Amino acid sequence: MNRIGRPLVAILAVVMLNAAAGSAGGDRPRINLNNILNPFHTEIFQSEDPELWVYGGAGAGKSYSIADKILLKSILNPGRQKGVIVRKTLASLRKTTLDILERRAEALGLNLFIDRQNWIARVGNLSIILTGMNNKDDHLKIKSLTDVDFVWANELTELREDDYRELLLRIRGGETKLGRQMIADFNPIGKTSWIYDRGWARGLDRTARKLRYTVLDNPWAQKEYVEHLKSTASDDPNFYKIYFLGEWGELKGIIFNWDVVDELPAIGFDEIIFAGDFGYSVDPAAVVRIYRRADEYWIEELVYTTGLTNRDLARAAIAAGVPASSENFWDSAEPKSIEELRLDGLRGAKPATKGPGSVKFGIDFLLSKKIHMLGNSPNLIKEVRSYVRKKDRDGKSLPEPMEYNDHAIKAATYGIVSAAHRGGQAFVGQSGGEVY
Ligand SMILES: Nc1ncnc2c1ncn2[C@@H]1O[C@H](COP(=O)(O)OP(=O)(O)OP(=O)(O)O)[C@@H](O)[C@H]1O
Numbered sequence: 001m002n003r004i005g006r007p008l009v010a011i012l013a014v015v016m017l018n019a020a021a022g023s024a025g026g027d028r029p030r031i032n033l034n035n036i037l038n039p040f041h042t043e044i045f046q047s048e049d050p051e052l053w054v055y056g057g058a059g060a061g062k063s064y065s066i067a068d069k070i071l072l073k074s075i076l077n078p079g080r081q082k083g084v085i086v087r088k089t090l091a092s093l094r095k096t097t098l099d100i101l102e103r104r105a106e107a108l109g110l111n112l113f114i115d116r117q118n119w120i121a122r123v124g125n126l127s128i129i130l131t132g133m134n135n136k137d138d139h140l141k142i143k144s145l146t147d148v149d150f151v152w153a154n155e156l157t158e159l160r161e162d163d164y165r166e167l168l169l170r171i172r173g174g175e176t177k178l179g180r181q182m183i184a185d186f187n188p189i190g191k192t193s194w195i196y197d198r199g200w201a202r203g204l205d206r207t208a209r210k211l212r213y214t215v216l217d218n219p220w221a222q223k224e225y226v227e228h229l230k231s232t233a234s235d236d237p238n239f240y241k242i243y244f245l246g247e248w249g250e251l252k253g254i255i256f257n258w259d260v261v262d263e264l265p266a267i268g269f270d271e272i273i274f275a276g277d278f279g280y281s282v283d284p285a286a287v288v289r290i291y292r293r294a295d296e297y298w299i300e301e302l303v304y305t306t307g308l309t310n311r312d313l314a315r316a317a318i319a320a321g322v323p324a325s326s327e328n329f330w331d332s333a334e335p336k337s338i339e340e341l342r343l344d345g346l347r348g349a350k351p352a353t354k355g356p357g358s359v360k361f362g363i364d365f366l367l368s369k370k371i372h373m374l375g376n377s378p379n380l381i382k383e384v385r386s387y388v389r390k391k392d393r394d395g396k397s398l399p400e401p402m403e404y405n406d407h408a409i410k411a412a413t414y415g416i417v418s419a420a421h422r423g424g425q426a427f428v429g430q431s432g433g434e435v436y
């Protein structure tokens, strides 16, 4: 992409660094922004376009750089400013976007204060309203906003075009001021999306500045991650196009079309199941809670984090609501890790039951059930929306899935299959009708 941008960003960073030092009152440690800001994202930092769309492949550093751009406003711009950060649901935003904002404030040495009653983040002279755009209350809140200086719509593909128009009105509705900006980021998934229509097909293409990035523009991306993403080319060219090349594509052969519900229904459940999938450096560890009533299931993501040791994972699972002594199911191929979880307090950890021909079996088993996802499960939802079957050379779907972003899905599979087996549901094997 913009690799010649390095000297530019260095100049920009020095300016910012001086400004930061100037406003810091002297005794704060100096931070070298050259080590913190993404050198390939100069155009993101410099853009003053009224609408800025940052799109492209997975792990490109889009969200981190947008968070940096917003936080730097608190240093660079004098005067009070008001912004909005929005994602489809506030619950998703709290688990993902807000987490990024907090990490970046820390990296930039800025004090970020979060009012968790009203969901407002404050840093310097900047107030940032954090909101979903999902229900009546969210919409009322957004309609009441005036004089907004900027909006960051994270994962724009989750919003509707009406939502986007409404957000634009919040920015333009007030007095005209320089520097007002709508920023959005997304993966170019699905040419049927309104975003493709608005930004590329319908001739409105000149309204938004569009910047495309890929994982190759992210100097912090881990090598294994890049290789894994690259290797998807042989399994599914469309997946590769979207998530590695960051170009518009249409995913084919999506396995689960589970819907998203905001809340659990007010019914009695037959059981609540807990399960997890191990992960560490590149792959996150995932823990889910599953509510079952007869053959219907509701899945909720509890933990989805990289870098946790088994001890931290046991603690995170308990803190997120897994009762330490309730049974919880994990990959049976990792008995040592399961034992560590047990020793570290998650006493109910046990190996999952795998059906015959396990991965394909798990998929077929889940396909035979009615399954919903809770709206506060952003990573699970993102996984499910891009969970596709591998393709053969002619582009026809094969039975097995692409093994890419499937961590929360695996956790859910362990939970649902193991609980069903424990509950006495007979598993009929794929070959020869063996009862498992
Ligand atoms: N400026 C940075 N400093 C340190 N690490 C970074 C920086 N930018 C990105 N990263 C690393 O790269 C990862 C991916 O970045 P980010 O989440 O911003 O990507 P993205 O393009 O928004 O991906 P997605 O399309 O999946 O949302 C981060 O989790 C972080 O580990």
Ligand SMILES: [Mg+2]
Residues within 6 Å of the ligand: 062, 063, 064, 185
């Ligand atoms: Mg992102």
